[in-house]
Amino acid sequence: MDTVSVTVLLEYLYNKFLVTFVLCLMGSFIKETMLLSKKYKKINLRKIMLSGVFSSLIVCVITDYVSMTFAMYSIVCVLFGMWGYRLLLLFLN
Numbered sequence: 001m002d003t004v005s006v007t008v009l010l011e012y013l014y015n016k017f018l019v020t021f022v023l024c025l026m027g028s029f030i031k032e033t034m035l036l037s038k039k040y041k042k043i044n045l046r047k048i049m050l051s052g053v054f055s056s057l058i059v060c061v062i063t064d065y066v067s068m069t070f071a072m073y074s075i076v077c078v079l080f081g082m083w084g085y086r087l088l089l090l091f092l093n
Contacts, residue, residue: 020059023074025052027081047085054091055084 028051032043059080063073080087 016063017056017060020063020077021052021056023077024056024059024081024084025049027078028052028055028084029081030078031082031085050088051084052081054088055080058084058087 025048028048031051032048036043056077059077062076068076
């Protein structure tokens with residue numbers, strides 16, 4: 001088993017997690033703006049951030065086991081970002 005150093009951890013965070021986080025944030029922002037036009041009056045940034053963080057953690061775990069192209073990876077990230085808050089509520093219940 002390889003030892004985990006600070007440089008390996010930062011490399012993983014900057015290369016893989018950051019891209020996933022940005023794509024998941026885009027998905028959760030799309031979902032919030034779609035709901036904004038229907039029933040909400042303002043954008044809930046807390047909900048967007050929670051959805052982005054939780055969904056990016058899930059997607060990073062999935063992509064460690066499943067190999068996919070970047071196009072498929074970005075679609076999965078956006079979709080998980082859209083449903084990240086609902087998944088977080090299911091996980092907490």
